[in-house]
Amino acid sequence: MRLTDLPKGALAVVDRVDDAHADDAIAQRLRDLGFVDGEAVRVVACAPLGADPLLIQIGFTRFALRRAEAARVSVHPEAA
Amino acid sequence: MSADALRIALVGNPNCGKTALFNLLTGGRQKVANYAGVTIERKEGRFLAPSGRLLQILDLPGAYSFDAVSPDEQITRDVLLGNYPGEAAPDLIVCVADATNLRLHLRFVLEVRRLGRPVVLALNMMDAARRRGIEIDVPELSRRLGLPVVETIAVKRGGAQALVERVDGELPVPAPAQADDAASRADLHAQVRELLAATVRMPRRTAELDDAFDRWALHPVFGLVILALVMFLVFQAVYSLGKPMTDLISDGFGWMGAHLAVWLPQGPLRGLLTDGIFTGLGTVLGFLPEILVLFLFILTLEESGYLPRAAFLLDRLMVSVGLTGRSFIPLLSSFACAIPGIMGTRSITDPRDRLATILVAPLMTCSARLPVYALLIGAFIPAHSVVGVFNLQGLVLFALYAAGILGAMAVGWVMKRIRRDQGEHALLMELPSYRLPKARDVGIGLYERGMIFLKRLTGVILALTVLMWALSTFPAPPLGATEPAIDYSFAGHLGHWLAHPFSPIGFNWQMSLALIPAFAARETAVAALATVYAVGGDAGQLAPALAAHVSLASALSLLVWFAYAPQCMSTLAVIKRETGTWRNVVVSFGYQFVMAYAASFLVYHAARTLA
Numbered sequence: 001m002r003l004t005d006l007p008k009g010a011l012a013v014v015d016r017v018d019d020a021h022a023d024d025a026i027a028q029r030l031r032d033l034g035f036v037d038g039e040a041v042r043v044v045a046c047a048p049l050g051a052d053p054l055l056i057q058i059g060f061t062r063f064a065l066r067r068a069e070a071a072r073v074s075v076h077p078e079a080a
Numbered sequence: 081m082s083a084d085a086l087r088i089a090l091v092g093n094p095n096c097g098k099t100a101l102f103n104l105l106t107g108g109r110q111k112v113a114n115y116a117g118v119t120i121e122r123k124e125g126r127f128l129a130p131s132g133r134l135l136q137i138l139d140l141p142g143a144y145s146f147d148a149v150s151p152d153e154q155i156t157r158d159v160l161l162g163n164y165p166g167e168a169a170p171d172l173i174v175c176v177a178d179a180t181n182l183r184l185h186l187r188f189v190l191e192v193r194r195l196g197r198p199v200v201l202a203l204n205m206m207d208a209a210r211r212r213g214i215e216i217d218v219p220e221l222s223r224r225l226g227l228p229v230v231e232t233i234a235v236k237r238g239g240a241q242a243l244v245e246r247v248d249g250e251l252p253v254p255a256p257a258q259a260d261d262a263a264s265r266a267d268l269h270a271q272v273r274e275l276l277a278a279t280v281r282m283p284r285r286t287a288e289l290d291d292a293f294d295r296w297a298l299h300p301v302f303g304l305v306i307l308a309l310v311m312f313l314v315f316q317a318v319y320s321l322g323k324p325m326t327d328l329i330s331d332g333f334g335w336m337g338a339h340l341a342v343w344l345p346q347g348p349l350r351g352l353l354t355d356g357i358f359t360g361l362g363t364v365l366g367f368l369p370e371i372l373v374l375f376l377f378i379l380t381l382e383e384s385g386y387l388p389r390a391a392f393l394l395d396r397l398m399v400s401v402g403l404t405g406r407s408f409i410p411l412l413s414s415f416a417c418a419i420p421g422i423m424g425t426r427s428i429t430d431p432r433d434r435l436a437t438i439l440v441a442p443l444m445t446c447s448a449r450l451p452v453y454a455l456l457i458g459a460f461i462p463a464h465s466v467v468g469v470f471n472l473q474g475l476v477l478f479a480l481y482a483a484g485i486l487g488a489m490a491v492g493w494v495m496k497r498i499r500r501d502q503g504e505h506a507l508l509m510e511l512p513s514y515r516l517p518k519a520r521d522v523g524i525g526l527y528e529r530g531m532i533f534l535k536r537l538t539g540v541i542l543a544l545t546v547l548m549w550a551l552s553t554f555p556a557p558p559l560g561a562t563e564p565a566i567d568y569s570f571a572g573h574l575g576h577w578l579a580h581p582f583s584p585i586g587f588n589w590q591m592s593l594a595l596i597p598a599f600a601a602r603e604t605a606v607a608a609l610a611t612v613y614a615v616g617g618d619a620g621q622l623a624p625a626l627a628a629h630v631s632l633a634s635a636l637s638l639l640v641w642f643a644y645a646p647q648c649m650s651t652l653a654v655i656k657r658e659t660g661t662w663r664n665v666v667v668s669f670g671y672q673f674v675m676a677y678a679a680s681f682l683v684y685h686a687a688r689t690l691a
Contacts, residue, residue, distance in 0.1 A: 025149055026506045032145040033508070034184055036269045048300040049396035053405075053507055055298060059183035062290075062511040064392045066399075069506055 003056065003065075003073035006043050012075040014039045014058075020072055027072050030065075034058050035073050085126060085134040087168060088247060091156055091192060092176035093185045094142030095512040097204040099123075100234035101176055102139040103524050105244070112528050115155055116166045119660045121426065129248035138170065144184075146191050146260065149506070150429040160195060172251060173199045174243065176232075179209035179216060180287075180513065182280060186272045189225070194264075196257025199227050202243050206231040208513075213283040221279040228252050235518050290513050297389050307390055311412060314377045318370055318416045323447070325369035333362030351553055352546070360545030360600075364538050367650065370447070371420045371533055372526060374413050378424055379525040381409070383517035387427070388509055395507060401489045402496030404428065405507065407437040411488070414444035418651045422658050423529065430505050436495055438659060439668055442651050443488040443644065445481045448602040452642050453480055455606050459623035460635040476639075483643045487675065544649050548600040552608075566611050571596050575612075585641070585677060586634035586684040601648050633687035637680040644676035 006012050017035050019027045035041075035058065044062060045055040053066045092098045102110075106125025115122045123139040140159055141152035148154040155164060162169030175192045177185035193199055203209075203216065222229040230246050233239030258264060296302050337358030344350040381387045387409060395405030403411075406428045414421030421441045428434040457473050464472040552571035557563070566572050575593025582592045590612040598605035606622070613625045626635070646652070646669040656665050 020504075026504065026508070028147060029145070029149050029506065029508055031266070032147060032187070034187070034269065036266075045294060045298040045392075046300070047298075047393055047396055048304060052396045053392060055294075055392065055511065060181045061184045062294075064388070064395070064405075064507055064509040064511055066395070066507045068504060069508060 001075060001077075003041065003043075003070040003075050004054070004067050006041075006075060006077075008043050008046060011040060011042050011078040013078050014041055015074040015076060017072050018074060020068075024072075026069055030069065030072060033063065034061070040078065041073075041075060085136040086172065086247070087170045088135055088137045088172045088174055089140055089160060089170035090137055090174050090176060091140045091160065091188075092142060092204075093144055093178070093181075093188050095510055096142070096176045096178045096181075096185055097234045098142060098176045099139060100518065100521050101202065101204060101232060101240060101243075102137060103521055104234050104237075104240050105137060108524065108527070110524070110528075112532070115164070117660075118151060118155070119658055120152055120155055129244060131248050133248060135247065138167075144188060147265070151431060152429055160192070160197070169197075171198070172247060173197055174202055174247065175199055176202045176204050179203045179206050179231075180212060180214060182216075183272060183276060186275060187268050189227075190268050190271055191260075193225065193227060193255045194258040194260065196254050198251045198254045200243070200246055200252060201225065201227050201229045202232045202240075203229060204232045204234055207233045207236065208287075212287055215281040217279040221275065224275055224278065226255050287513055293514050294389070294511075297386070298392060303389075303393050307393055310381070310386070310390075314374070314412075315416070317377065318373050319447075322370035322373035322416070326366040329369065330362040330366045333358045333365070337362075348553070348556075352549065355553070356546045356549035357542070360542045360549070364542055364545070364650070367417060367419055368530065368533065370417050371423075372530055374416055374420045375424075375526055375529045376522065378409060378413065378420075379522045380517045382427065383515060383521055385512045385514045388511050391509065392511065401492035403436055403440070403492055404430065404433040404505070406509070407433065410437055411441055411444055414441040414446060417446050417448070418442045418444065419533070419654050420529075422651070422654045423532070425658065432499070432501055432505060435659065435664065436492060436499075438655060438664070439495065439671075440488040440491050442647070442668065442672065443484050443491065445484040445643065446602075448648065449480075449642055451603040452598075452605050453477060453639065455609075455622065456626075456635050456639050459626045460630075460632055480639060480643050483640065483679075487644055487679075491671065491675070544653075545600050548597055552597060564611055566593070566608075584684075585680040586631070586637040586688075587641075588630065588634065591630070591634070591638055595645075598642075598645075599647055599649055601650070602642065605642075631688075633684050633691060636687050637684035640683045641676050641680045644672055644679055646670075646672035646676070 001012075003012070014035050014037060016037060017027045017030045039058055042057040043054055044057045047053050047055075051067070053064045054070050056063050056065055056070065090098055090102055102123065102125065106127055109127065110123055110125040113122050114120060120141060124136065125139070126134060126136045129135050138159070140156040143153040143156040145153070146157045148157050158164040159167045160170070160173065173192060173195070175189050177189055189201055201222075203218065209216065218229050218231065228246055230242040232243050297306055337354035340358070341350050341354045344353065378387070381390075390408055391405030393405075394408045398405050398407050407425075409427070410421045410424040412421075413424050418441050421444065422438050425434045425437045425441070428437060457476050461473045461476050466472050466475060550570075551574070552566050552569050554569055557565045557568040561568060571593060574596060576589050578592035578595065579587065579589035582595075587595075590609065593612055594605045594608040597608045609626065610622045613622065613629065652665050652669060655668055656662060
């Protein structure tokens, strides 16, 4: 599933970041920021309009990602 | 001791407390300029080490990675590599990492280490890390990294002691240089995990304080209410603290000019001094209190970590009109004055989003438009009540503010469609931990903003003000002249000439003439109208004179003109200064002129048809 499909508060683990097109600098930046296989993520908050952007907790850091950016991140729910 | 200073570059992720550390090390002894060819701030400072050696520190822009996505990051990479024209490669790199956020920051440390240059790692915010129960095995981290590691607390006096001692000693042996390719880059995360597992123990992922604050600050309803309250407070402060000081400065210079004039003979020199230089200085320096009050709040909000939260809440709205969440605060500041608004766009790292924000900022109704609006509304709009509760005058004022906002949205929307770069520009914004702002950091930031304004802009604005004065003074009226003196001046001729292109939107020559000084500062339009109609400057006399000479349609047209017109020249000077090219000044002036003319034309003819 995509990071955008994750309900607020749910924990998940990153599988990978997919390039939206060739030479996708945004996907590369997401990887540089730590969206790599095995990292735990959580949707902390959603902005008021159209739940865009999302606030994502990864490791010790919180990033605001627009939905188009978060949709590049493939995740699976963390086994409870 | 060598004759040359040791050149140290300070690098690190955004929000690692690097600038606070820089302020702590250098105190007020900083030089702020731009990097050659771009409008990105270059901050350098120096201090004497205990050994008597002079250390020269460059505070490089924050970067997440050398795979640069913004001009800031390119500069950091190029300076460290020694590739930036006019910048020598540093002798020593001090890499700053937030001890409470090592998962993210260690990756960049590893990237810096691969450069193969002498590096010292400063683990900053060690106090916050201890409070959160994070334990770091510093000697083991140093051994595994092969770099000297020191602990710092940038927000505490003496918190950089260990760092100063280390950089004052022998240069550390650099790690072997490594190629920077995609494969080794992907490997960095694995190395970070290994390092963290071996050297860091932490009880909980985030600070409970952040969780608690964000639950309210980012709440879909309460978050917006809090944002509205914060903004209300800022505006109250601008008007209750900044505005009276502005008036005091303007009046003070007027008073000084008048008293100095007594010592001079009647003539052009006296006029130049009182009406040109002193009035000009009063206008220019009068901007300063409002700028400082606004920046006091902006810097405090930025230091506290709230600013990115505001951007988060409003990003979607701003994106729909071609801007970004980060545009919000600069645009809001522009309601007080476009100058601090445009200067505040430096917090937008994306160049395209920043330029779009700069171009729409002058459409926000700034405080200098209010005297003009007040005069024209008072003279032409009856104080009827509408539907029992609203005052017609108030409604017109509200409509003018709304016209500015809607105009900016329309311009943003059009720009979004016609600009060449249609690519996706990322938000990818880190929301840092909440922090108590430090008076020193806010103070230094304020001082820098104030100096930028005074040093780089005062000259230009003052020169233009004097030019405006000369245009409306020379040539002097002939003996026995019956009309006001300005009528015989260049400005008078210009006004008569301008009346031709402006007659289709209902301006007479007096109104056209008033546009000339209004270009220096909008509020002077009131004084100029008073001069040409040869009445006293206060609205009590001017309003009836205007009502007798100007039709309602023309007055409405002038109101709309002021909502959109390309003004003032101080704003244009800031656009030149902040974007580095005249092209943007021409674009800004051009589109606003066309917009103002078209809107006034429509309003004038609609009003004439309906009347």
